[in-house]
Each structure stands twice: as structure tokens, then as C-alpha cells.
Amino acid sequence: MRRKEDIRFLTGQGQYTDDFDLPGQAHGVVLRSPHAHARIVSIDTSAARAAPGVLAVLTAAETREDGLGMIPLQVEIPSADPLFCPPRPILAEGRVRFVGDPVAFIVAETRAQAQDAAELVEIDYDPLPSITDTARAMDPDAPVIWDDQGRADNLCVLWDSGRGEETDAAFAHAARRVSLSFINQRLVGNPMEPRVAIGEWEAEAGRHVLHSPTQGVIRVRDSLAKFIFNVPMDRLRVISPDVGGGFGLRGKLFPESAMVLWAAKRLGRAVKWRSGRTETFLCDPHGRDQVTTAEMAFDDTAKAVGLRVRTDAAMGAYLMDFGPRIPTVAGARISGTVYDIQAVHQQVRCVFTNTASTDAYRGAGRPETAYVVERMLDMGAREFGIGRDEIRRRNYIRPDQIPYKNTAGNLIDSGHFAETQAMALDLAEWDSFADRRATSEAAGKKRGIGLGYFIEASGGQPFEWARVRIEAGRVKLHVGTFSHGQGHATAFAQIVSERLGLPFEAVDLVQGDTDTVQTGAGTGGSRSSQMGGVATLRASDLVMAKAKRLAAHLLEAGVEDVSFEDGQFRVAGTDLTTSWDQVMELSHAPPEGEAPGLDEQTIYRRDTECNFPNGCHVAEVEIDPETGAVTLARYAAVDDCGRLINPMLVHGQAHGAIMQGIGQALLEHARYDPESGQFLTATFQDYAMPRAADAPEFVLGFNIVPTPTNELGVKGAGEGGSCGAPPAIVSAVADALGIAHIDMPATPEKVWRVLAAG
Structure with a gap:
């Protein structure tokens, strides 16, 4: 089965975030540290604020004024000693700690104006020694990155798998041993599509709206709402259109996503930021x-x-x-x-x-x-x-x-x-x-x-959500996973088509919008088919079960006697049949005890790791x-x-x-x-x-x-x-x-x- 997405992509009809321009949008540029490690002695933004077209120059001082939260760590690591997680505001405060660390966000009428204004921000840096060599990070003489947080070395956490004594015993009784030192070198993911973020503030609804490439909108929404803006989940919407590659890099909470939302609310107009390729190299994980x-x-x-x-x-x-x-x-x-x-x-x-x-x-x-x-x-x-x-x-x-x-x-x-x-x-x-x-x-x-x-x-997170809804002869499949190149629109449509006996071409994938996706853990860890696929299968089975109940009503038969074969609902042992069209029609005004429509959803939870x-x-x-x-x-x-x-x-x-x-x-x-x-x-x-x-x-x-x-x-x-x-x-x-x-x-x-x- 060929990918149903490919005609759209190969003929230039894909819709990526940078293809969208919202009415009245402004443009943001991030001013980044040129130093690997330095104290920020002072920041003077007066010349930049006075530059043509400039609407705002935002720094860490404004994040404090508006009460923005910190970018969090979202995992726990078992360890004898607590893991050290340093504070990270969306704009650096006091120090910069790598080349590319964001220091200011400049918003102007055009991107060029914002870039020009960024050149006018005057920052007095006091450079400090830096350490970039992983093998030397724990040397006694290595510069300490978080000494201002009371750290005496660069250790985040020491993790131990256990079984040390068992392993020592195995080595003690071994016939031969081998050893080797080697590296897994640092890599840059470089998706084809650089990151883009467009922030809106819907004043009447009192909510933020983010348009940005992700690997799943729910997690990004939840992180922004909970950790950065401290608002209920329904006060933040995330929309991801087509996404040009992920590789694990898209599912994160990024400072720039928070910046555009924050700036949009302050200015009362949409704000767009687009990463350059060098920014991708410098700042993507x-x-x-x-x-x-x-x-x-x-x-x-x-x-x-x-x-x-x-x-x-x-x-x-x-x-x-x-x-x-x-x-x-x-x-x-x-x-x-x-x-x-x-x-x-x-x-x-x-x-x-x-x-x-x-x-x-x-x-x-x-x-x-x-x-x-x-x-x-x-x-x-x-x-x-x-x-x-x-x-x-x-x-x-x-x-x-x-x-x-x-x-x-x-x-x-x-x-x-x-x-x-x-x-x-x-x-x-x-x-x-x-x-x-x-x-x-x-x-x-x-x-x-x-x-x-x-x-x-x-497999990633042990749950996934899917919703299957039949409407006007087409199947709308809503999923909590997110396709950024994997072909979900094809694979999931195959599952639905096989399960419901409806045409493969009649299945439409709905993803990437927190207004239409109820929950879900996105795509990562090779989880989509084994989690989203199974959720799709089970939601399809729920729709088929209801369709058989409606068919039984039409055929005046017991549900247990109704089967689905060759596109027809049939009463076993007879020539009595009814079609999907008739079942769909009945679903609009169903018999007593049935809700209108053919619309079922489920959350699949696996019971294995x-x-x-x-x-x-x-x-x-x-x-x-x-x-x-x-x-x-x-x-x-x-x-x-x-x-x-x-x-x-x-x-x-x-x-x-x-x-x-x-x-x-x-x-x-x-x-x-x-x-x-x-x-x-x-x-x-x-x-x-x-x-x-x-x-x-x-x-x-x-x-x-x-x-x-x-x-x-x-x-x-x-x-x-x-x-x-x-x-x-x-x-x-x-x-x-x-x-x-x-x-x-x-x-x-x-x-x-x-x-x-x-």
C-alpha cells in the first residue's frame, strides 16, 4: 500500500509552520550569547528599543516582572544522591553558560528590523573559564559551571545500575578479560525543517495559542501551561501542522515557544520566530x-x-x-x-x-x-x-x-x-x-x-488514545500520536479499513491540535504502531460493535447473530443483509438506548514495560x-x-x-x-x-x-x-x-x- 501522504508532499502542497503568516503578526529574533561562559554585568536595551519598527525588547528582568516559570526537568533518575537540576529561565539571567544561550528577545514589525535591533543591544560580559570536553568535566581543575548555585564540581548525578558485587565476582573467576575506552561523539539532529514558533493571544478566550512543529501537542501544551505560565490546560492551545522531521528533538519544551506566547500577550498581536540553520546547530538539543x-x-x-x-x-x-x-x-x-x-x-x-x-x-x-x-x-x-x-x-x-x-x-x-x-x-x-x-x-x-x-x-509512555468517528461516509481518525514522516495516515488507515470494511481512501487522519486531540503521548521511542495502532484498532472495534447493534435492529435479529462479511452486515444462516449506508443513516436517529452517531474513543494502556x-x-x-x-x-x-x-x-x-x-x-x-x-x-x-x-x-x-x-x-x-x-x-x-x-x-x-x- 503506497503512502497516501506522498502526493501532497511531493507536489509542494505540504503545510509547515513557516508557511503560515497570521494577520498583523510581528517577528521575533533571539539575541544569543557569543561566550561559552560569562557573567552578564549589564544589559542596555535603550538603543534597540528606539530602533525602527521595534515593538519590544525582552530580557530576564521582564520574565521576573511577569512571573514566568522555569524550564523543567521532566524525569526522575534513581540515585543514592539527589540529582542536581539547575534553574533555567527562558532568558539567561546573571550568567550565560554556552554559546547560543538566549539573552534577549527582540520583536519588531519585520524580521530584518528585529535582526538590526538585536545588533544594538549592548551587553557587558565578564568572560569566565569554560569546559566543553566531556572527558575532563570532572577533573579537579575543571571550571565549575554552577558554582554560583553552591556546586563544587560539574556532577549532575551519579547513576548506578546495581549488581556491582555480582559483576566483581564474575570478573574474579573469569578465564579472560578484555577492555576498551571509546566515545559516542556528540551529534546534531538537524531535521529538514528548522524550528518555527508562532504565538497568539486570544484575549476574549483568555488563552495562548502556539503554532509549532512538535512530536505530539499534548505534552508541549501541558509543559507550557504547567511550568511556564501556570494556567489551566484549557488556557493554552498547541497546533502542529506538517512537520519536517523529528528524531526525538521535537518533543521538548523550548524557550522560544514560551517567548512568542509571552510576547504575543504583552503586545496583543501574533509573534513569529523562525530558527536559522546555525541556530539549529547551536541551540537544538x-x-x-x-x-x-x-x-x-x-x-x-x-x-x-x-x-x-x-x-x-x-x-x-x-x-x-x-x-x-x-x-x-x-x-x-x-x-x-x-x-x-x-x-x-x-x-x-x-x-x-x-x-x-x-x-x-x-x-x-x-x-x-x-x-x-x-x-x-x-x-x-x-x-x-x-x-x-x-x-x-x-x-x-x-x-x-x-x-x-x-x-x-x-x-x-x-x-x-x-x-x-x-x-x-x-x-x-x-x-x-x-x-x-x-x-x-x-x-x-x-x-x-x-x-x-x-x-x-x-514503546514510550504506556498509554495512547484514539477516536474513530464516521461522518458523511468518511472515517475521521483522531490520534494522540503524531506523524512527522512515519506514514501514520497510511498505516492507521489500513487498520481502520481492515477492521471496518470501509475504503482505505475514506479514512482521514486528524492529529496535531489540542482542540481536537483529547490526550496522547505523541510519537517517540518507536511507539506509534504498538500504541497508537492498537488504540486505533480498539476504537475501530468499538465502532464495529455499535454498527452490529444497529444492524441487528434493522434486521430484527439478535446482535450475536449478526456478522460482517464482504462489506455487508448479515444474519447468520440467512440471506438477510444490510449495508453500511443503512447503518450510518440509522445512527443519526438510533433506537432507544443508543447515542446518536458512530463515534467511539478509547485509551489503550499496555501492561508491559x-x-x-x-x-x-x-x-x-x-x-x-x-x-x-x-x-x-x-x-x-x-x-x-x-x-x-x-x-x-x-x-x-x-x-x-x-x-x-x-x-x-x-x-x-x-x-x-x-x-x-x-x-x-x-x-x-x-x-x-x-x-x-x-x-x-x-x-x-x-x-x-x-x-x-x-x-x-x-x-x-x-x-x-x-x-x-x-x-x-x-x-x-x-x-x-x-x-x-x-x-x-x-x-x-x-x-x-x-x-x-x-
Whole structure:
């Protein structure tokens, strides 16, 4: 089934936030700190306020006057010591703590006037030492970012997974051990559509209205209402039209969203702000940025018996919504991944740095966890002198062990891991790799192959809402999830159409407006099909149940005798039938005991923590020894996403996630200058996003192992490639170079230096 959205998008008929201009709107520009760390000695806005077209120049002083709240942390992290969450107003007060920290919001009749006025704001800064290196953030001589809050170091929280004694015992009795230090480098998500926010103030209704791209409007509304404006939920409306990419970055409470709403109320007119691409680099939440040392212990058969992981994870200067959860609880849900290992001890120091905040980015902790385990198994294979494929076979959780309670206490409900690996190796033609290597060597090139296995804990919040309403022969499907490229309008329409026997083309998706979406947790964590899809299924079943009751009334039969077959309601054992048209007509004036209409809604609550999509990815690279350039020559993968509602959509999700994994493995690195704290990769001239030429044609397969945790049998599908590609590609590059490890990204310069060093 082809995506029903694509004609609209591909013919330029998409409607994104920046396509909208409201009557009488003004334009806002954010003045940002040029320093990584500095005291704000004084701010003089008089010249800017007097500039042509300027309507307002707002600073932290005005936020205090109007009683605006702080941007909150929205998660809790279990820890022996309390997590430190510093205060964060929407405009910096007293200090700036990263390059890009918002200091003032200038509103004018035009964007150009606001930009010109921003140049006239005079700020006296007293620069302070900064720290941007995650590995040095806890050094005794590192500058302390929050010393004005009584902090003596840059620690946010020390998280411990437990099982330390068990792990120590496993290491004490191990036959062999391996260890490695490595990084998961900082990344910028860079959705195709930069952030935009338009704020309105509806004076008569006494409510704020925000137009902005999100990954779910309910959570953004609730955060703004509760934490920033302290108003009831019905006094704030959030509308998200089409959204050009999310990757976990869109579901946050952003300062600029609050700024436009605040300014709109003060001015009595709409205010629009649009991010530039450099602002996206500087200020959107970044991903990853972890420095890790890991050790793995084995018995004499190469069976892993213990894993010890120590990580420093950068939070940035401030905590965002989920920040410290990502490298701790989120990643640890899949400790041990697909391998039968219980003695796992992880410690994570979440640390502050003078950088943009980190938060959920495609995979959100699972890619980092998979990378740790896969690198250690490659090290183990090297230690034992066995194949990287063989060491994994010896360690997989067996089918007869499932359901398997992992070291974090989560129950892995399904998966045939050794079988999935065998399928991937077959697709990749693993056994004939030696021939291809010989061909490359004859041409003066180096060739390597690698594999990586991952598992995810997907599902996000354990509830989701859907409403199915039939009106004038069409089905209006209201959902609490939010499609920003995944194809919900297609996949959910397939579920409704199959369940109700109505045309696929007659199903319309309604999303992205808190006036029409009652509740819902949005889209993130690969949750849409397994949560929104199941809610859609159940709401459809409720409509069908009512339709059968109405059909029974029309046919003068018992409800239990009415079935729906081939587009007709039929009384069993007879030729008595009625149609959907007749049932719809009766629904407007139904019999006693039935409410008018065919309109049902439900909240689906799952009774499990999450489910576990997984997959095996195999990469093959060729390296030019003269330049160090790495070419990804072949790529094969087999994923287990459970039952597939629409294979074409799943292929698309796999392609996108793999490309982002390729970006991390070979190209992308968000870098700050260690001395000045300046951001060095603030444009696409400095930051290498993957392009079509950076990847071969993907050879993809699926090992369909339905999950028993929901009636659709579906698992998450959107993030696997970002988990599987980095370890597979790094394994292949290391294999080509004949070394144990190379840190990401494996750029030509880095590879050339390895070759030059012999």
C-alpha cells in the first residue's frame, strides 16, 4: 500500500509552520550569547528599543516582572544522591553558560528590523573559564559551571545500575578479560525543517495559542501551561501542522515557544520566530556525547560472564526534558542486549559542560548501549581468535530461554536472535567475503566486513488514545500520536479499513491540535504502531460493535447473530443483509438506548514495560590507503519488528535510521573549541551530514517474530538502523585496517593517520 501522504508532499502542497503568516503578526529574533561562559554585568536595551519598527525588547528582568516559570526537568533518575537540576529561565539571567544561550528577545514589525535591533543591544560580559570536553568535566581543575548555585564540581548525578558485587565476582573467576575506552561523539539532529514558533493571544478566550512543529501537542501544551505560565490546560492551545522531521528533538519544551506566547500577550498581536540553520546547530538539543570505558569477562568457551561499564555523559549547560534519563535508565533497559549475561554493572556520571543540552536523539540511549556490547564482543573474538559471528552465536539468548528477564529486570518477550543473524549473514554473503577482499587488495584497496546486533526497548509512555468517528461516509481518525514522516495516515488507515470494511481512501487522519486531540503521548521511542495502532484498532472495534447493534435492529435479529462479511452486515444462516449506508443513516436517529452517531474513543494502556525490536546489521567497507577515504561498499540488515502493517513504510524507516547511523559512524561530529568554548561545527560546511552517495543500495530483510504483548503483534521500527549501523561499520573499518578499534567518526583523516602509523 503506497503512502497516501506522498502526493501532497511531493507536489509542494505540504503545510509547515513557516508557511503560515497570521494577520498583523510581528517577528521575533533571539539575541544569543557569543561566550561559552560569562557573567552578564549589564544589559542596555535603550538603543534597540528606539530602533525602527521595534515593538519590544525582552530580557530576564521582564520574565521576573511577569512571573514566568522555569524550564523543567521532566524525569526522575534513581540515585543514592539527589540529582542536581539547575534553574533555567527562558532568558539567561546573571550568567550565560554556552554559546547560543538566549539573552534577549527582540520583536519588531519585520524580521530584518528585529535582526538590526538585536545588533544594538549592548551587553557587558565578564568572560569566565569554560569546559566543553566531556572527558575532563570532572577533573579537579575543571571550571565549575554552577558554582554560583553552591556546586563544587560539574556532577549532575551519579547513576548506578546495581549488581556491582555480582559483576566483581564474575570478573574474579573469569578465564579472560578484555577492555576498551571509546566515545559516542556528540551529534546534531538537524531535521529538514528548522524550528518555527508562532504565538497568539486570544484575549476574549483568555488563552495562548502556539503554532509549532512538535512530536505530539499534548505534552508541549501541558509543559507550557504547567511550568511556564501556570494556567489551566484549557488556557493554552498547541497546533502542529506538517512537520519536517523529528528524531526525538521535537518533543521538548523550548524557550522560544514560551517567548512568542509571552510576547504575543504583552503586545496583543501574533509573534513569529523562525530558527536559522546555525541556530539549529547551536541551540537544538544535541545527541550522544558519552565517553566510556568498558570491560567484559569471559569463561574459557568465550561465553561472556560479566560486563563493567563506566561512562561520563554530557548534559550540556542545562538539563532538558529527558536529558539525564537517556544515558542512564533509557539505555540500561536493554543492558546485555540480546546476550545471555546477567552480571552487568554500569555507572554513569551525568556531567555539566558549557555546551548545548543533550537529550533524546534517534535511539535515545539504545544505540550507545548496543555499541558498548558489540565493541566488547569484537574485542572478545579477537582475544579468543574466533570469528566475530561465532562469538555472538555462543552468547545469544536462546529461543527456549524466552521470555527472558534481562539484567535490568525487563522481560524480553520474543526474538530469534541466532536465526536473525544467520539471515543477515546470508543476505550479506558473509561466507564469500574473502573473494571480495582479494579483489580489493588487487586494486590496491583495503576491505573489511563487520556486524552489529541491537535490541531496543520501545514503546514510550504506556498509554495512547484514539477516536474513530464516521461522518458523511468518511472515517475521521483522531490520534494522540503524531506523524512527522512515519506514514501514520497510511498505516492507521489500513487498520481502520481492515477492521471496518470501509475504503482505505475514506479514512482521514486528524492529529496535531489540542482542540481536537483529547490526550496522547505523541510519537517517540518507536511507539506509534504498538500504541497508537492498537488504540486505533480498539476504537475501530468499538465502532464495529455499535454498527452490529444497529444492524441487528434493522434486521430484527439478535446482535450475536449478526456478522460482517464482504462489506455487508448479515444474519447468520440467512440471506438477510444490510449495508453500511443503512447503518450510518440509522445512527443519526438510533433506537432507544443508543447515542446518536458512530463515534467511539478509547485509551489503550499496555501492561508491559515495553517491547523489543531487534536486528542484525552487516557492513562492508573499502578503504583507499592513499587518502584514508572509507567507502561503504555493501550493507545488509535483517530486522525483527514483529508483524509488519506496511512493509514499504518499515523499509523507509529502516533506510532513514541506517543513514543516521552511517552519519555517526563515518561523518558527523559536533565539536567545540576546548579553549574558547566556541562551537566549531555550526554550518553544513563544517558538519558532514550523510548524502545519498555515502551509502550503497541497502539489502534488507525481516525476521517476523510477532510480539505477544499486543494484538497487532507489532514492535517498534523507527530507530533500529541508528543502533545497528555504528557498531557494524566500525567493526568493518577496524577489520579493514587490521586493528582492534577506531573511534567514531572514522573520517579519512583519522583512518589515514592509523595507516600512516603502521
